[in-house]
Amino acid sequence: MGNLKIGILTISDRASQGLYQDFSGQEIRRVVDNYTSDSCDFAYCIIPDEEELIYDKLVYLSDTEKCCLILTTGGTGPALRDVTPEATERACQKMLPGFGELMRKESLAHVPTAILSRQTAGIRNQTLIVNLPGKPSAIETCLKAVFPAIPYCIDLLEGPFMTCNPAEIRIFRPKK
Template sequence: MPGPPPGARALVVTVSDRAHRGIYADRSGPVLVEGLAGLGFDVPAPVVVPDEQDEITAVIRAAVDAGTALVVTTGGTGLGPRDVTPEATRGLLERELPGLAEALRAAGRDKVPTAVLSRGLAGTRATTLIVNLPGSTGGVRDGLAVLGPVVAHALAQLRGDTDHATSTGHAGDSGGGSRG
């Protein structure tokens, strides 16, 4: 499976009031950093922000403006009153990727039935892919298993590289639509 282009940067954003205040250590962010680095991304330490919509939005917007290829958030996707990551993300997205968001939810469903309650989004802004994952290490691992096989293809498309073979071997196939 091909990786991202050489030097492609990813940013992990951990959304957690308690981790931000130092009440407990961020556990899901480092797992995500390690997994994305394993996929070939240049990934700094996670940025930890509180469950505040403006702060989440500002970090994602700055990453997009800096040319970051992939931004993945962990946390804040549930039903709690302070879970606002999808709301912070939605306003930034130029195009949503509902199939990817559904695949991410489905990945953990058999092990953890409540995985379907995640409200995480996936989409694009400019040439950046933005993905929301749950705040658990298991949810992050499940998310990485979904992202691994598709992220390089998604980033190639965002760069305008549509003349490449897909896993089906059809040049120029966008990977979407029906295969009738």
């Protein structure tokens, strides 16, 4: 089916202004490159914490860029400008709260403030959207927890078949 098209959307006022380097988006790409055996095309964007911009970019990456997976980073906390989950819920037809529940559970083993995180996931058309935390060190923890379900979810959405590196991650697909 060709290359996997994956969107990486960094939501950060300061990174979007060039005030600091986007280590979170880079970490997502590093982890995904390690986990997948496929050739991936990445659609990479950095935008400020503005709900309408986040919504518009999620719709664009799904509907125009045809990403099978969009991974966001940032904007999932309780701060007033943290609006990524709200934009994600608006963009999605179906929500998958288990992703956020599992990411919080795994993160709690490392930091008690994980209960403040509002990560979620959902489906827009044939795209899986997953909100990850903004802290680079938390990205691998969260992706390691939820990635085993991602290829099968993409299968269920009739997206491209994703193969993964078994030395890095064990994915789950039900036996046929």
